[in-house]
Amino acid sequence: xxxxxxxxxxxxxxxxxxxxxxxxxxxxxxxxxxxxxxxxxxxxxxxxxxxxxxxxxxxxxxxxxxxxxxxxxxxxxxxxxxxxxxxxxxxxxxxxxxxxxxxxxxxxxxxxxxxxxxxxxxxxxxxxxxxxxxxxxxxxxxxxxxxxxxxxxxxxxxxxxxxxxxxxxxxxxxxxxxxxxxxxxxxxxxxxxxxxxxxxxxxxxxxxxxxxxxxxxxxxxxxxxxxxxxxxxxxxxxxxxxxxxxxxxxxxxxxxxxxxxxxxxxxxxxxxxxxxxxxxxxxxxxxxxxxxxxxxxxxxxxxxxxxxxxxxxxxxxxxxxxxxxxxxxxx
Numbered sequence: 001x002x003x004x005x006x007x008x009x010x011x012x013x014x015x016x017x018x019x020x021x022x023x024x025x026x027x028x029x030x031x032x033x034x035x036x037x038x039x040x041x042x043x044x045x046x047x048x049x050x051x052x053x054x055x056x057x058x059x060x061x062x063x064x065x066x067x068x069x070x071x072x073x074x075x076x077x078x079x080x081x082x083x084x085x086x087x088x089x090x091x092x093x094x095x096x097x098x099x100x101x102x103x104x105x106x107x108x109x110x111x112x113x114x115x116x117x118x119x120x121x122x123x124x125x126x127x128x129x130x131x132x133x134x135x136x137x138x139x140x141x142x143x144x145x146x147x148x149x150x151x152x153x154x155x156x157x158x159x160x161x162x163x164x165x166x167x168x169x170x171x172x173x174x175x176x177x178x179x180x181x182x183x184x185x186x187x188x189x190x191x192x193x194x195x196x197x198x199x200x201x202x203x204x205x206x207x208x209x210x211x212x213x214x215x216x217x218x219x220x221x222x223x224x225x226x227x228x229x230x231x232x233x234x235x236x237x238x239x240x241x242x243x244x245x246x247x248x249x250x251x252x253x254x255x256x257x258x259x260x261x262x263x264x265x266x267x268x269x270x271x272x273x274x275x276x277x278x279x280x281x282x283x284x285x286x287x288x289x290x291x292x293x294x295x296x297x298x299x300x301x302x303x304x305x306x307x308x309x310x311x312x313x314x315x316x317x318x319x320x321x322x323x324x325x326x327x328x329x330x331x
Contacts, residue, residue, distance in 0.1 A: 003304050004049040009285045010193040010221025012171035014081050014138055018279060019301055020052025021045040022225050022290030026067050027060025032105030033292045035067060042071035044294040046079070048301060054195065054223065054288045056085035056143055056175075057128060058100070061107040065131035073133060082134065083195070083223075085143035085175055086124045086156055088112035103245075116142065116151040121159035125168075136168065141175035141195050142185075149181060157189050164192075177226070177244070179211040186214040193285075198226030198244055200281070202233060202259055202274050202316075203252060205323045212283050221285040224278050228289065232256050233274040258321055266312045272303035273312070279304065280327045 006015035026038035042053070053072070055064045065084060072080060089112070090096070096111025115124075128137060140160050145152035152174075160172040174185050175195030182194050194215065200207045200222075215222055228234035229252075230242040237256055241248045248256065263270040278287050289300040313328035322328075 003301060006051070007285050008221070009081075009139075009171065009223070010191075010215075011219050012139065012192045012221065014170055016052040016081050016286050017050050018286050019304065020050055020054060020081075020223070020286050020288040021297070022288040023053060023055040023064045023068050024059045025290040025292040027055070027064025028105035028107065029059065029103060029290075029292075030105070032060075035070075037292065037294075038067040039071040040294045041291060041297060042068060044297040046075065048297060050297075050301075051079060052081045052083070052223075052286055052288065054083040054225070055132075056088075056141075057090050057124060057131075058085070058088050058112050058143065060104050061110050061112065062090050062131055063104075063108060065128055069132035069134065077134070077136075081138045082132065082136075083139035083141060083171070083173070084128045084132070084137055085141045086121045086128075086160070087114060087116050087143040087145055087148070087152065089115050089120055089124055090127070114148060116145055116148045117155040118159045119155075121156045122163075125159075125163065138169065139171035139173050139193065140169050141173040143175050144177070145174065146176065146178065146181065149184070153185070153188060157185075161190070173223075175223075175225075179207040179209075183210040183214055186211065186218055186220055191218075191220055193221040193223060195223045195225055195288075197224075198229055200224055200278065200284070201227050201229050202270075202277050202322060203229050203243070203255060205326050208323060208325060212281060215283045220283070222281075222283045224284050224287045225290075227274055227278040227287050228271065233259070234271045255321065258319070259316075262312065262315060262319065262321065266309060266315075268308050268312055269303055269306055271299075272306040273308060275300070275303050276306075276308060276329045277322070277326075280329045282327065 090110040096113045163169045171192040
């Protein structure tokens with residue numbers, strides 16, 4: 001597999017590398033970093049040949065978009081594909097939600113407010129263009145509409161469909177931490193791609209039931225985020241290991257220990273297994289791991305080149321650590 005060879009993302013017509021950069025961390029996820037360090041992460045991804053960058057107004061309450069825009073300034077526009085999100089407007093601090101304040105280090109004096117209406121999405125698009133300092137955005141995801149489906153399909157989807165018809169964006173998408181509502185979007189709208197975060201990994205494969213078959217049928221490309229499930233598949237297992245942005249529950253810890261034990265027996269990096277497994281499904285076009293450290297951009301690419309024996313994948317299935325119908329890499 002040539003990881004930096006580009007593949008078409010669903011119906012967007014956009015050519016993206018198999019590995020891109022998720023940009024929550026450069027927005028200060030779980031603690032801020034200096035501006036120059038954020039720029040260095042983006043610069044390293046570009047220098048390695050990655051061309052897909054995924055951000056959101058939520059990430060650092062605008063800080064990720066602003067930092068990404070500055071890091072990409074002067075880079076020829078055809079060299080990168082830019083994705084951001086709609087559904088949360090950034091409003092004065094007293095008018096927005098402080099629920100996620102603890103996730104972001106040193107955020108600006110604004111806060112997010114859910115709004116999936118047509119007008120709010122158009123406003124969000126224009127504000128993202130300014131923060132990113134670009135004249136176009138390639139992909140817009142409807143971001144986390146879990147409790148707002150009706151407004152999202154009537155308002156946000158209609159706005160994105162309009163922007164696509166005007167050729168102001170190329171990809172109409174939704175980005176969520178669940179597969180069930182994405183499947184509903186696939187059935188009821190004309191989507192080009194989806195961002196599925198954390199719900200297709202070595203720890204869970206529920207997307208195989210409905211979402212992935214629908215995407216294969218409708219040529220909807222999948223971007224996968226959260227393939228390390230908030231770090232539990234990327235770090236040594238310790239008390240307080242994170243899964244789905246919180247402390248891992250006992251049953252997840254038990255399964256992760258089983259995965260780690262098998263990986264150790266085969267002298268396989270669990271991080272490599274997690275990344276290679278994620279890319280093995282044919283509807284998955286790209287994965288977008290994030291990092292706050294430039295050197296980890298290299299690591300996220302290099303683990304995909306690690307050789308993993310076929311016996312490892314076979315034993316994962318034999319021990320029921322992954323589903324028997326889950327595609328695994330060709331060795």
